[in-house]
Amino acid sequence: MSLAPVDVLIVGAGASAATFAWSMADTRMEILCLEQGDWVNPSDYPSSTMDWESDNKFNSNPNHRSNAADYPINVSESPISIANYNGVGGGTILFAGHYPRFHPSDFRVKTLDGIAEDWPVDYQMLEKYYDENDRMMGVSGLAGDPAYPPKEAVMPPIPLGRTGETLAHGFNKLGWHWWPSDMAIATEQYDGRDKCINLGACGMGCAQGAKASTDITYWPHAIRAGVKLKTQCRVREITVNKEGKATGAIYYDADGNEQFQPAELVVMACNGIGTPRILLNSSSAQFPDGLANSSGMVGKNLMFHPYAAIEGIFRDAMDGAKGPHKCVASHEFYETNLERGFSRGFSFETQRGYGPAATALRGIFTGRVPKGEGHHAAYGKMSERVAGLVAICEDLPELHNQVTLDTELTDAHGIPAPKIQYTLSENSQKMLDFAVARGTEALEAAGAEDVIVQRLVGNAGWHNMGTARMGLNPQTSVVNEWGRSHDVKNLFVIDGSVFVTSAAVNPTRTIQALALYIADTIKQKLASATLFD
């Protein structure tokens, strides 16, 4: 069945889609977003129940969560499994709200370090979009961070707490940089949202509405401005006409009926796994290797952030699960120093503490807390006394790290599922080892009596980047410098797939700045009638 055509069809309703839709709304074009999941009612978040640590409906691993909106992902050939959320707001529903910007150097990796590629955009171009996005999302932080060019904070920073203070002592002893984290968490009432009351359950959705998931930031504004959002609509493929122009999308509606939604522009916003999956599923006689894939780069160059977790057990009480998970960050080892034995670098984020169940499981799986005899006493020594760091390491693009289509696994609608093939590079291995050693030093300087190391966190595939990368050369990139497919002139990609390199910080703020930049460029080109040139 064919529906009434729209001007702009956005596939996916996460961070990039919400941001883009809001920006495009002032064109007064007919804009429709299709989302395979649904709205989340904040009263359904588990933080109002005793099961707030482990409600499986909000498990970050889609293979474990298995909600109706989820599709399976074959990760049998990857040491890192995928974390996501399928619903309005996407990954921002479950993200911790740690919200750093990229550094200027992140956009010039080849020029500065002779590896990977430069981006076709830079920090200066994106700066005004970062600023605009900060106001829309409501970012808390503190101006003056010497690790960055000057930037303002919209709201005061979240509290240091006992954990932040303890780790700050350690960083200061070593003479290392640290700074209160920029957070997408309101510390004051902001744009109809209430301020943070330290629920400590950010990773399971924020019932208070203080965390800036895009279902409560951009989407209400976009919808009030006329954008339409249809949920429980799972897109199977993007269709094209004989001129090679995208014509719309075939999707399954909430009742499982196949529908065709015609559109003038199609915008992919399904993250670094979902977007290549749909493009590869959209093969045709004209595009036998998948849509927009004449370069062969769709699904290639998959980048995660390899994470190491370094946690200390302290004699004194830390914050436990009270407060946002993150409080301060260190960028001491962010920029390249080849004397360390690897290119590029990493940042440290703090882990403020853990809830009761997470503490017990950490204790058991690291041999600190036994099962059976001695369990209670050993648990008591760890309870609310664990705090630490995660090192978020820059990953580099490699062709063999990729998203392909699984030949057997499908979702509930029979659509081929994605398969991940990923190996850690030698550079990442060396960086992880170095980060573990430095993290251990920092925790010992902060007074930790025992240090627990997880050299590679396996369930941390939150940041999925690079699988439809941007670039000026159509032979080595999928989209141009403003997100338009080189092959299909009315097809755009606006999510983390377009990243050229991964930086060493969480990507959401940059994804959203890019979405605003792409929307702005489209509007300018619409005004000058050059959009399809």
Place this chain on the structure above:
Amino acid sequence: MNSDDLISSDSVFSKKQQQIISAIANAMIKKDEVLDLPSASDPLVMKTILDKSAHFSERLVAGIDTLCEEIDPLTSTPEVLLGVLDKNPKFRALSRTLTIIIMQSYYQDPRVLSAHGQSARPPFPLGHKVEQGDWSLLDQVKQRTPFYRPV
């Protein structure tokens, strides 16, 4: 407490399977009368365990069936039961899944949290107090000249 008290007839697990899960829970976390802590096989904790286990019933049932080929979990001592579960690679997945479920269930019980001096209520709507901390610690970093890499 009779273990029959906690057996739910509408569970996806048979009575025997429920008894085996209860025996494993009791082996993992025993009752401590001094600290006033229940065992993980306490009926209220077991209800949560069984509710959570339902999502993983297929793999748990298969694992328990295999375990029963190795030992009789209902007559084995807790030490033997834990030893088999944790040391035999054949039961690694079963042990891991049950450990996660049992710990998540036990450590959300208000009696357990109270005994450990932790907040025995859901985080929302009251939230928590977190101290601001000593912001003067940042003075040292503020003295540093900008060190982001020029491009």
